Amino acid sequence: MTFGGLTSRAERGRLIDKLLEIDRVFSLALILIAGAGALMMFSIAGSSWEPWAANHLTRFGVAFVLMVALAVIDLRVWAAVAYPLYALGLILLIAVEVVGDVRMGAQRWLDLGPLGSFQPSEIMKLGLVLALGRFYHGLSADRARLSWYLLIPVAIIAAPTLLVAHQPDLGTAMLLALTGLAVVVLAGLSWRVIFAGAGLALAALPPFILFGLHDYQRQRIMTFLNPESDPSGSGYHILQSKIALGSGGLMGKGYGLGSQSQLNFLPEKQTDFIFATLAEEFGFLGCMAVLLLYCAVIFTSLRTASVAHSHFGRLTVAGVTSTFALYVLINGAMVMGMAPVVGVPMPLLSYGGSVMLTVMIGFGLVQAVRVHRYDEVTGSKSSLI
Incomplete structure (x- = not known):
C-alpha cells in the first residue's frame, strides 16, 4: 500500500515536472494574441461579448488546456501516430471528393450529423508535418540531400495538396505545399535542387495561372494587381482593408472608434480582415505590438527545435512553426493588398474554431518536444521509412 502510494506520488511529481517545462514566454504570447483578438471582436460587435468574443475566449481556453495536456505526451507516441494520422487525413480528403458538403461553390466539408461538420484539410496540416518528420528521422543526411528517396x-506533399486544391481551397493548398517544402529544405535538401526547383516553379507559374486555376481564382489575382478596376465588386475587400489600414495612422482612431469596422464597410471583419480592424483602432503601433507577439511565438518555437536531440522533434517543430508563420505572412500580405485574397485567417487573432484547434494541437506537439527535448525517438530506418 505504501509502495503504491509512493509510486503514485512519484508519478504525480514527474507529471508536475513536465508541466513546469512548458515555455512560459511562449504560453504568455499565445494568451496575449488570443486576448487581443477577443478585444477586437468585443469592439466590432458594439461592445458586446456576443456573438464572437465570448466564443473566441471559450474556444481558446479549451484549446490551451488541450495544448498543455498534449505537451506531456512522449515523442515516441507522436512518432507512432504520424503515419496513421496522415493516412486518416488522406482518406477523409478523398471522402470529401465523394460525399463532401458543397458550400459557396466549394466542396471542403464532411457532415457529421449532430456533431456538425469539419474540414479534413485541418487534420492534414498536422498529419503532413508528422509524416515528413518521421520519414526524415530514419533517413541519412546523404539521402536527404539528394537521392531517389526525394520522390x-x-x-507525401503532393497528394493532399492536389486534393485540397481540387476542392477548391487554394489558400490551404498553398499552406500545405509551402509547409512541406520547408520541412524538406530543413531536412537537408541540396541547394542545387532548391534553386532548380525555384526556377521551374517560376517558369510554370504563368501557365498554371492561365490553365490550372478556376475562373474566380484568376479573378482574385487580377483584382490583386488592379483592385481599383472594380471597386464595388471584386476589388471591394482589398480597397476597404487598405482604407482601414491607412486611416489608423500611427496611434489609431481609438478603441471602438473604427468607422470601417463599426459601420460594416470592412468585410469579414472578425475573421480574415481582423488585422485591418486592429490597424484602424490601434494604428501602426498596435499592429507592431501584435506582430512582436507573433515573432515571440515563432522565435521560442524555433529555439525549441534547436535544442531538441531527436531529428523527428526538430523537423516537426520546424514544420508546425512554418505553418504558423505562413498563416501570419499570408494574412498580413492579404490585408495590405500585397497578396490575393485567399481566405487565410490570422491565427488566434481571427474568429474561428477549426484553425485555432489545429494551431493549438500543433503547439501541443511543439511543447512536447520541449518537455522531452533530451529524449531520442528510437527505431530502425527500415521501421520508420
Whole structure:
C-alpha cells in the first residue's frame, strides 16, 4: 500500500515536472494574441461579448488546456501516430471528393450529423508535418540531400495538396505545399535542387495561372494587381482593408472608434480582415505590438527545435512553426493588398474554431518536444521509412 502510494506520488511529481517545462514566454504570447483578438471582436460587435468574443475566449481556453495536456505526451507516441494520422487525413480528403458538403461553390466539408461538420484539410496540416518528420528521422543526411528517396516526400506533399486544391481551397493548398517544402529544405535538401526547383516553379507559374486555376481564382489575382478596376465588386475587400489600414495612422482612431469596422464597410471583419480592424483602432503601433507577439511565438518555437536531440522533434517543430508563420505572412500580405485574397485567417487573432484547434494541437506537439527535448525517438530506418 505504501509502495503504491509512493509510486503514485512519484508519478504525480514527474507529471508536475513536465508541466513546469512548458515555455512560459511562449504560453504568455499565445494568451496575449488570443486576448487581443477577443478585444477586437468585443469592439466590432458594439461592445458586446456576443456573438464572437465570448466564443473566441471559450474556444481558446479549451484549446490551451488541450495544448498543455498534449505537451506531456512522449515523442515516441507522436512518432507512432504520424503515419496513421496522415493516412486518416488522406482518406477523409478523398471522402470529401465523394460525399463532401458543397458550400459557396466549394466542396471542403464532411457532415457529421449532430456533431456538425469539419474540414479534413485541418487534420492534414498536422498529419503532413508528422509524416515528413518521421520519414526524415530514419533517413541519412546523404539521402536527404539528394537521392531517389526525394520522390517519397514529394508524393507525401503532393497528394493532399492536389486534393485540397481540387476542392477548391487554394489558400490551404498553398499552406500545405509551402509547409512541406520547408520541412524538406530543413531536412537537408541540396541547394542545387532548391534553386532548380525555384526556377521551374517560376517558369510554370504563368501557365498554371492561365490553365490550372478556376475562373474566380484568376479573378482574385487580377483584382490583386488592379483592385481599383472594380471597386464595388471584386476589388471591394482589398480597397476597404487598405482604407482601414491607412486611416489608423500611427496611434489609431481609438478603441471602438473604427468607422470601417463599426459601420460594416470592412468585410469579414472578425475573421480574415481582423488585422485591418486592429490597424484602424490601434494604428501602426498596435499592429507592431501584435506582430512582436507573433515573432515571440515563432522565435521560442524555433529555439525549441534547436535544442531538441531527436531529428523527428526538430523537423516537426520546424514544420508546425512554418505553418504558423505562413498563416501570419499570408494574412498580413492579404490585408495590405500585397497578396490575393485567399481566405487565410490570422491565427488566434481571427474568429474561428477549426484553425485555432489545429494551431493549438500543433503547439501541443511543439511543447512536447520541449518537455522531452533530451529524449531520442528510437527505431530502425527500415521501421520508420
